[in-house]
Amino acid sequence: MLDSTEKGLTAPEAARRRKQAGASVPASGTHASPARQLVRAFLRPLPLVLLGLAIMNFLTAQPWGGAMIAVLVVLSTVLSFIQEYRAGQAAARLLAMVHTRTRVLRREADGTRTASIPMSHLAQGDIILLSAGDAVPADVRILQCRDLFIDQSALTGEAMPVEKSAAPCAQLPPARYDLPNIAFMGTSVASGTATAVVIATARDTDFGRMAQSAAAQRELTSFDRGLQRYIALMLRVMVLLMALVFLINGMAKGDWMQALQFAAAVAVGLTPELLPVVFTVNLAKGAVAMAQRKCIVKRLNAIQNTGAMDVLCTDKTGTLTQNRVVVARHVDIDGKDSAQVAQYAYLNSHFQTGLQNLLDRAVQEYIEGHHLAPPLDYRKIDELPFDFQRRRMSVILERPDGTRLLICKGAVEEVAANCTQGNRDGATEALHPHHAAELVRVAASLNQEGFRVIAVAVRELPAQAAAFSDADEHGMLLAGYIAFLDPPKSTALEALQALHGQGIAVKVLTGDNEAVTRHVAHHVGLRDSLLLSGPEIAAMDAATLQQRAVQTTLFVKLTPQQKADVIRALQGAGHVVGYLGDGINDAGALKAADVGISVDTAADIARESADIILLRKSLMAVSEGVREGRQVFVNITKYLRMSASASFGNMVSVLGASILLPFLPMAPLQILLNNLLYDVSQTALASDRVDASALAGPRRWDMSDIGHAMLLLGGVSSLFDYLTYAWLWFGLHATGAQFQTGWFVESLLSQTLAVHVIRTARLPFVQSRASPALLATTMLVCLCGVWLPGSPLAPLFGLQTMPAAYWPGLCAILAGYLLCVEWAKRRLPGPH
Numbered sequence: 001m002l003d004s005t006e007k008g009l010t011a012p013e014a015a016r017r018r019k020q021a022g023a024s025v026p027a028s029g030t031h032a033s034p035a036r037q038l039v040r041a042f043l044r045p046l047p048l049v050l051l052g053l054a055i056m057n058f059l060t061a062q063p064w065g066g067a068m069i070a071v072l073v074v075l076s077t078v079l080s081f082i083q084e085y086r087a088g089q090a091a092a093r094l095l096a097m098v099h100t101r102t103r104v105l106r107r108e109a110d111g112t113r114t115a116s117i118p119m120s121h122l123a124q125g126d127i128i129l130l131s132a133g134d135a136v137p138a139d140v141r142i143l144q145c146r147d148l149f150i151d152q153s154a155l156t157g158e159a160m161p162v163e164k165s166a167a168p169c170a171q172l173p174p175a176r177y178d179l180p181n182i183a184f185m186g187t188s189v190a191s192g193t194a195t196a197v198v199i200a201t202a203r204d205t206d207f208g209r210m211a212q213s214a215a216a217q218r219e220l221t222s223f224d225r226g227l228q229r230y231i232a233l234m235l236r237v238m239v240l241l242m243a244l245v246f247l248i249n250g251m252a253k254g255d256w257m258q259a260l261q262f263a264a265a266v267a268v269g270l271t272p273e274l275l276p277v278v279f280t281v282n283l284a285k286g287a288v289a290m291a292q293r294k295c296i297v298k299r300l301n302a303i304q305n306t307g308a309m310d311v312l313c314t315d316k317t318g319t320l321t322q323n324r325v326v327v328a329r330h331v332d333i334d335g336k337d338s339a340q341v342a343q344y345a346y347l348n349s350h351f352q353t354g355l356q357n358l359l360d361r362a363v364q365e366y367i368e369g370h371h372l373a374p375p376l377d378y379r380k381i382d383e384l385p386f387d388f389q390r391r392r393m394s395v396i397l398e399r400p401d402g403t404r405l406l407i408c409k410g411a412v413e414e415v416a417a418n419c420t421q422g423n424r425d426g427a428t429e430a431l432h433p434h435h436a437a438e439l440v441r442v443a444a445s446l447n448q449e450g451f452r453v454i455a456v457a458v459r460e461l462p463a464q465a466a467a468f469s470d471a472d473e474h475g476m477l478l479a480g481y482i483a484f485l486d487p488p489k490s491t492a493l494e495a496l497q498a499l500h501g502q503g504i505a506v507k508v509l510t511g512d513n514e515a516v517t518r519h520v521a522h523h524v525g526l527r528d529s530l531l532l533s534g535p536e537i538a539a540m541d542a543a544t545l546q547q548r549a550v551q552t553t554l555f556v557k558l559t560p561q562q563k564a565d566v567i568r569a570l571q572g573a574g575h576v577v578g579y580l581g582d583g584i585n586d587a588g589a590l591k592a593a594d595v596g597i598s599v600d601t602a603a604d605i606a607r608e609s610a611d612i613i614l615l616r617k618s619l620m621a622v623s624e625g626v627r628e629g630r631q632v633f634v635n636i637t638k639y640l641r642m643s644a645s646a647s648f649g650n651m652v653s654v655l656g657a658s659i660l661l662p663f664l665p666m667a668p669l670q671i672l673l674n675n676l677l678y679d680v681s682q683t684a685l686a687s688d689r690v691d692a693s694a695l696a697g698p699r700r701w702d703m704s705d706i707g708h709a710m711l712l713l714g715g716v717s718s719l720f721d722y723l724t725y726a727w728l729w730f731g732l733h734a735t736g737a738q739f740q741t742g743w744f745v746e747s748l749l750s751q752t753l754a755v756h757v758i759r760t761a762r763l764p765f766v767q768s769r770a771s772p773a774l775l776a777t778t779m780l781v782c783l784c785g786v787w788l789p790g791s792p793l794a795p796l797f798g799l800q801t802m803p804a805a806y807w808p809g810l811c812a813i814l815a816g817y818l819l820c821v822e823w824a825k826r827r828l829p830g831p832h
Contacts, residue, residue, distance in 0.1 A: 002124060002125040002197060002199065003125060004125035004126070004127065004197055005107060005127075006127065006143070007105060007107040007111075007112040007127070008104065008105030008106055008107045008112060008126060008127040009106070009107060009123065009125055009126055009127075010106065010107050010108070011106055013123075014106075014121070014122075014123040014125075014126060015123075017123035017124055017125060018121065018122075018123045021123065021124060021201065021202070021204075038078075041077050041078075042073075042077055047073050047077050049231070049235065049238075050069050050073045051069075051070065051073055054066040054067075054069040054070040054073065056264040056267075101116050101117060101118055101119065102116070102117065102119055102122065102128050102129075102130075102134070102137040103115070103116055103128060103129040103130075104116075104117055104122070104126050104127065104128050104129070105126075105127040105128075105129070114129065119137040119138075122137055122138050122198055122201050123198065123201070124198055124199065124200065124201060125197065125198060126138075126197070126198040127143070127195060127196070127197055127198075128140065128195070128196055128197075128198060129193070129194075129195055130148075130183070130189050130193065130194040130195075130196060131189060131192075131193045131194075132189050132190065132191050132192065132193070133188070133189060134188065134189045135186075135187075135188050136150070136183045136184060136185055136186070136187045136188060136189065137185060138185050138198045138199075138200060138201045138205060139182065139183075139184050139185055139198070139199050139200040139201075139204075139205045139206065139207075140182070140183050140196035140197060140198055140199060141181060141182055141196060141197050141199050142164055142165065142166045142181045142182070142183060142194050142195075142196045143166055143194075143195045143196055143197055144166050144194065144195040145164060145165060145166050145192060145193065145194035145195070146192055146193050146194075146385070146387060147191055147192035147193070147385055147386040147387065147393075148163070148164045148165070148189070148191070148192035148193065148194045149161035149162065149163055149164070149189075149190040149191045149192055149357055150162055150164050150183050150187050150188070150189060150190060151187060151188045151189075151190045152177055152184070152187045152511075153317065153583065154186055154187065154583045154584040154585065155177060155184060155186055155187060155206070155207075155511065155560070155583065155584060155585045156177050156510075156511030156512065156585065158317070158511060158512050160325060160358055160359070160452055160484070160486075161190035161191070161357060161358065162178075163180070163391075164180060164181065164182075164183055164194070165180050165181055166181055166194075167180070167181060168181070169181055174533065174534065174535040174557060175511070175534050175535065175557045175559070176206075176559065177511060177559075178557075182199075183196060184205070184206055184207065185200075185205040185206065185207040185208070186205075186206070186207040186210075186584045186585075190357055190358070191357050192386075206559075206560070207584065209561075210560050210584060210585065210587050210588055226700070226703070229703045230640060230703065230706065233644075233703060233706070233707065234644065237648065237651075237710075238267050241267075241651045241652075241654075241655060242263045242264075242267045243263075244655055245259075245262060245263045245651075245654060245655055245658055246259050246260060246262075246263035247259075248655070248658045248659055249262055249263070249658045249664070252658065252659065253662075253663075258664070262658075262664055262668050264668065278636065278639050278679070278682055278683060278685065278686075279300075279636060280300070281683050281686045282632050282635050282636050282685065282686040283297075283300035283301070283303050283304075283632060284300070284686075285632070285686040285687065286300075286303040286628055286629065286631070286632035286686075287300060287303065289628045290303070290612070290625050290628050290629075293621065293624045293625060293628065294614060294615035294616050294621055295612055295613070295614055295615070295621060295624070295625045295628075296600075296612065296613040296614075296615065297611070297612055298610065298611055298612065298613060299611040299612075301611075302595045302596075302611030302612050303628070303629045303632045303633075304629060304632060304633045304636065305576060305578070305594040305595040305611075305629070306578065306595050306612070306625055306626055306628075306629030306630075307626065307628075307629030307630035307631070307632060307633035307634070307698070307699045308576040308594070308629075308633060308698055308699055308700040309504060309576045309577065309578040309594065309595060309626065309629075309698060310503060310504055310505065310575055310576055310697075310698040310700075311504065311505050311506075311507060311570050311575045311576070311577045311578070312499060312504050312505070312506050312507070312577075312578045312579075312580065312619075312622065313506075313507045313508075313509050313563075313566065313567060313570070313577060313578065313579045313580070313589070313593070314506060314507070314508060314509070314579070314580040314581070314619065315508075315509060315510055315580065315581045315582070315583065315586060316508055316510040316512055316516075316517060316520055317486060317510070317512070318582060318599075318617050319489075319492075319580055319617060319618075319619060320488055320489060320492045320508065320520050320521075320524050320619075321486040321487060321488055321489060321492075321520055322486060322487050322488070322489055323486060323617075324362075324486065324487075325358045325359060325361075325362045325452075325484050325485070325486060326362055326365075326366065326484065326485060326486075326487055327342065327362050327363060327366035327482060327483070327484060328451055328483045328484060328485040328487070329446065329451065329481070329482070329483035330342035330345070330480065330481070330482050330483070331442070331446075331480050331481055331483070332422075332423045332424060332425070332479070332480040333422040333423060333424055333438075333439055333442060333478055333480055333481075334424055334425070334442065335442045335445070335446075336425070338423070338426075338479070338480050339372055340423070340426075340479060340480075341423075341456050341479045341480035341481065341482060342363070342366065342367055342372060342482065343367065343372060343373075343374045344407050344409075344456045344458055344479050345363045345407075345409055345454075345456050345482050346363055346364060346367040346372075346373060346374070347374065347378065347395070347397065347407055348393075348394070348395050348407040348408070348409050348456070349361075349363045349364055350364065350376070351378070351380045351383075351395045351397060352383060352393065352395055353383055359452070359454065359482075359484055362484055363482065377399070377400050378397040378398060378399060378405075379397065379398045380395060380396070380397055380398075381396040381397065381398050381404060381468075382395075382396040382468045383395050383396070384396075384408075384468065384469070384470060384472075384473065386410070390410070390414060390470055390473070391410050391411040391414040392408055392409065392410025392411065392414050392415050392473065393408070393409065393410060394406050394407060394408040394409075394472075394473055395407055396461060396468055396472075398463075402463050403460065403463060404460070404461040404462070404463055404465065405458060405459075405460060405461065406458065406459045406460075406461055406468075406472055406473070406476070407456070407457075407458050408456070408457045408458070408459075408473055408476060409454050409455065409456045409457075409482070410454060410455065411454070411455070412439075412440065412443040412453055412454070412455045412481070413440070415454075415455035415456075415457050415476075415478070416439045416440070416443075416455055416457075416478055418457070418473050418474050418475070418476055419431060419457050419475075419476045419477060419478035420475050420476070420477075421476075421477040421478065422435070422439070422477065422478045423477060423478065423479045423480060428477060431478065439478065442481065443455070443481055446481060446483045447515055448515050449483075449515070449519055450485060450515045450516040450517075450518065450519020450520065451483035451484060451485050451519075452483070452484040452485070453481050453482070453483050453484075454481065454482050454484075455478065455480075455481055456478075456479045456480060456481070456482060457473075457476040457477060457478050457479055458476060458477050458479055459472070459473070459475060459476040459477060485519070486516075486520075488520050488523040488524050489524075489618070491618055491619075491620055492523075492524040492619060493523075493524050493525050494620065495618060495619030495620040495622070495623055496524055496525050496526070496619060497525065498619075498620065498623040499619060499622070499623050499626070502623065502626055502627070502696075502697070502698075503696070503697035503698050504626065504698065505553075506526070506553075506619070507552070507553050507554070507555065507566075507570075508520075508521065508526070508553065508554050508555065509555045509558055509563045509566060509579075509581075509589070510555065510556055510558065511534075511556075511557060511558055511559070511585065512556060512557075513556060513557060514531060514533065514554075514556045514557075517531075517554055517556045518531070518554070521553070521554055526553055526554065529552075529553035529554045530551055530552045530553055530554070531552065531553070531554040531555070531556060532548060532549075532552045532554070532555050532556075533555075533556050533557045533558075534555075534556070534557040534558045534559055534562050535557065537555075537558070537562050537565065537566070538562070542569070542572075545565065545566070545569045546569040546570075546572050546573050547573075549566050549569040549570050549573070550569075550570065550573050550575075559585075560584075560585040560586070560587070560588050560589070561588060563579075563581075563585070563586065563588065563589035564588040564589045564591070564592040567579060567589055567592045567593050568592055571592075571594070576594045576698065576700060577593050577594050577595075578593055578594065578595040578596075578597060578622070579592070579593035579595075579596055579597065580597040580598070580614075580619070580622060581596075581597075581598060581602075581606060582598050582599050582601065582602030582606050582617065583602070583606060584606065586598070586602075586606050586609075587606055587609045590606060590609040590610050590611075591609050595611050595612065596609055596610040596611045596612070597610055597611070597612045597613075597614060597622060597625075598610035598612075598613055598614070599613065599614045599615075599616070599617040600613055600614070600615050601617070612625065627695060630690075630694070630695045630698075630699050631690045631695065632686075633699040634690045634694045634695070634699055635685045635686060635688055635690065636685075637699070637706075638685055638688070638758070638759050639682050639685055640706055641705075641706055641709040641710075641713070641758060642682065642751075642754070642755055642758050642759075643678075643679070643682070644706055644709065644710040644714070645709050645710050645712075645713035645714040645717065645758075646678065646713075646714070646717060646751035646754070647675070647714075648710045648711070648714035648717075649713070649714035649715065649716070649717025649718040649721065649751075650671075650674075650717065650718075650721070650747055650751075652714065652715075652718040653665070653717075653718045653721035653722065653725075653743075653747075654666070654671075656718075656722065657725060660725070661725075661729075661739075663735065663736055663739070663740075664740070665725070665739070665740065665743055666740050666743055666744055666747075667740055667797075667798045669797055669798065670740060670744050670797055670798060670799070673744075673797055674744055674747055674748050677748060677752075677781050677784060677785065678748060678751055678752055678781070680777065680781065681752050681755065681774075681777045681778045681780075681781040682755070682777075683777065684771070684773040684774040684776070684777040684778075685759075685774060687771040687772075687773040687774060688759060688770055688771045688773075688774045689768070689769070689770065689771050691760055691761060691762060691768060693761065694761070705828070708828055709758075709828055712824050712827065712828060713754075713758065713821060713824055713825065713828075716817070716820045716821055716824050717750065717751065717754070717817070717821075719820075720746075720750060720813055720816065720817040720820070721743065721746070721747065723813060723816075724742065724743055724746045724747075724813055725743070727809055727813070728742045728743065731805075731809065732803065732805060732806060732809075737798055737799070737800045738800045738802070740798065740799075741789050741799045741800045741802060742802060742806060744785075744799065745785050745786065745788075745789065745802070745810065746810055746813060746814070748781070748782075748785040749782050749785050749786075749810070749814060750813075750814055750817050752778050752781050752782055752785070753778070753782065753814060753818060754817070754818065754821050755770075755774070755778055756770055756775075756778065757818055757821045757822050757825060758821065758825055759774075761825070763822075764822070789801050789802055
């Protein structure tokens with residue numbers, strides 16, 4: 001089908017195919033230039049609205065207001081651009097592999113030569129040579145091999161290398177990575193050698209598709225969607241009130257230019273122009289706090305998503321397990337512990353000359369660590385290397401007395417089939433055909449517990465033998481079995497319990513098999529969990545997957561795309577989903593999740609696709625980060641509730657005053673100053689204390705909550721504004737600038753002091769006190785509001801000194817207002 005030959009392609013033919021197919025390296029995506037990315041950062045809803053208001057201020061002869069808004073927009077947008085530009089280089093990291101060279105056969109007129117070429121020069125149909133330590137440079141079909149083990153952990157999460165062979169595949173396995181004669185790009189050769197033909201390069205490989213997925217623009221997260229809804233809500237309110245204020249003032253007072261200026265000021269008053277700054281300050285503080293907990297935040301918005309997360313999906317290897325292979329059991333043919341079996345395996349691993357794999361190293365570490373090593377007074381005579389037909393390997397050793405011993409280890413079925421005796425309770429017993437099922441049953445029970453099992457057999461050989469072959473592996477004594485495991489982490493159970501206590505459900509997404517996954521799940525407290533496999537998911541439609549994904553805890557034999565599909569299904573069911581992974585196969589899932597979490601030792605593509613990098617791969621680190629994320633989220637939502645309710649109340653008051661009063665209730669510049677001073681006081685919210693009840697569960701955007709706060713708290717604010725109007729008009733007979741000054745001070749002090757009431761669900765100052773920084777900024781703003789009317793700056797803002805009778809009345813109004821706010825907040829739904 002590939003129109004190739006066993007001698008490979010000619011150089012001109014390879015070049016022709018390469019030109020026809022395109023570059024033989026993974027696509028890094030189409031990255032816009034920094035300038036275009038910066039422009040895109042300005043073309044988002046909030047910056048556009050604020051820039052429009054800044055321009056309107058300039059056009060209506062209010063340069064100070066316009067300049068203030070423009071500076072804030074530029075600063076916050078540039079900060080956002082810097083963060084996203086640094087995090088947007090994910091797929092480019094893949095190109096580090098382009099420098100990999102591979103050995104390829106080149107057919108020439110006088111024969112065949114071996115050439116070392118860059119991976120980018122590979123073409124479909126090329127014949128390549130692989131050996132231990134090589135990265136597999138493309139998706140390839142194995143033609144010939146010897147002792148070939150491929151490390152697929154970066155793609156599948158399996159801790160142990162898998163055997164590959166050249167034999168045709170009689171039946172397709174359930175998962176594509178289980179194909180026994182295919183090696184995939186992104187994997188590496190753990191041991192052995194192979195000759196293979198390239199069947200797919202670049203974008204056509206699984207690795208290439210993952211690279212394109214990582215290069216794609218990140219999907220909107222829960223926080224992004226929530227912010228969009230908030231901006232849309234504020235835009236609708238702003239446009240409506242701005243239009244009404246403009247029309248009412250224009251028709252009532254006849255000065256349409258003044259009406260336009262005032263409407264523009266009203267729009268600015270409603271717009272949370274310091275929202276990006278408040279976000280950045282809160283997120284920067286959260287990033288520093290998380291860094292102290294060994295969590296490096298790459299994408300600041302991920303902090304809120306961490307606080308909102310209610311489902312954490314995680315890979316298995318290295319997160320729930322230690323990501324190392326250890327000897328778990330060594331048993332005889334009845335499943336009883338036998339140190340002799342481990343010693344035989346140790347001798348086999350110690351004396352073999354082939355490249356030792358993870359299992360060999362695990363045996364030697366176990367024996368040496370437990371001081372079980374037998375005397376090494378043997379002399380190696382010969383070795384029968386591993387091959388895929390026999391699926392076993394043997395060493396022949398000579399004892400000091402001249403007797404010889406063959407020690408064989410390998411696949412259970414192949415080794416057991418060549419044994420005529422067995423080791424039972426230290427005694428030798430003849431094996432008969434009816435024992436075969438029993439022998440396999442013991443090994444199968446170990447497999448079902450999640451162990452990787454190999455058999456160990458021995459045979460005494462005559463001293464005079466000079467040559468050895470696989471015929472000497474017949475008539476052996478089956479000593480028993482060695483079982484291996486990637487053990488669970490000691491902290492995994494505690495971490496899962498901590499996450500459960502925080503209201504976060506943990507789901508395991510892995511490419512590993514069911515037996516291993518269930519074994520690990522059992523030991524970390526995920527017992528009796530529902531399980532779905534990749535092949536089952538492949539047969540489901542999106543609606544079914546969404547329903548089943550919510551109910552399921554363990555997902556096994558997943559492809560990289562299926563991991564991302566599961567995450568999207570959970571998001572479609574209304575969950576905020578985090579994903580913790582460190583392999584190449586995790587890049588798509590990390591991008592799809594609301595918050596992608598990886599570790600500093602992860603594959604490059606995983607690190608660059610993630611939002612948060614853990615300096616220790618532990619779920620406990622995630623639990624600690626969740627608490628910090630919730631604190632940041634709570635403090636940001638405090639600002640949103642306060643800002644929305646205060647601005648809405650003020651603007652409703654402005655709307656009524658435009659009808660009732662023959663003059664503007666507050667000058668446009670006074671509205672801008674009022675809004676700026678109030679927002680400045682809110683920047684200290686980043687340091688504020690958060691009630692323990694607010695951290696108990698996931699915190700998510702709730703637009704109905706913000707809407708209720710805006711209407712109820714804004715309504716209370718507006719009610720006391722009208723009381724202030726009545727007192728100023730009828731009690732103090734204030735007009736013009738004096739009236740505007742009186743309402744300016746009352747409005748500023750009332751909304752600033754209300755911060756202390758709204759910031760907590762508990763009784764302010766008694767059961768819950770604000771942080772010293774927030775207390776200081778709010779008091780300074782209040783003092784500034786009292787000082788301004790009599791200060792040298794008063795003429796600049798059109799303010800006047802207020803009479804002595806004003807201040808007692810102001811105190812009474814503020815006291816009544818704060819009591820009503822305390823009453824109103826307790827009638828708001830949800831936590832505050």
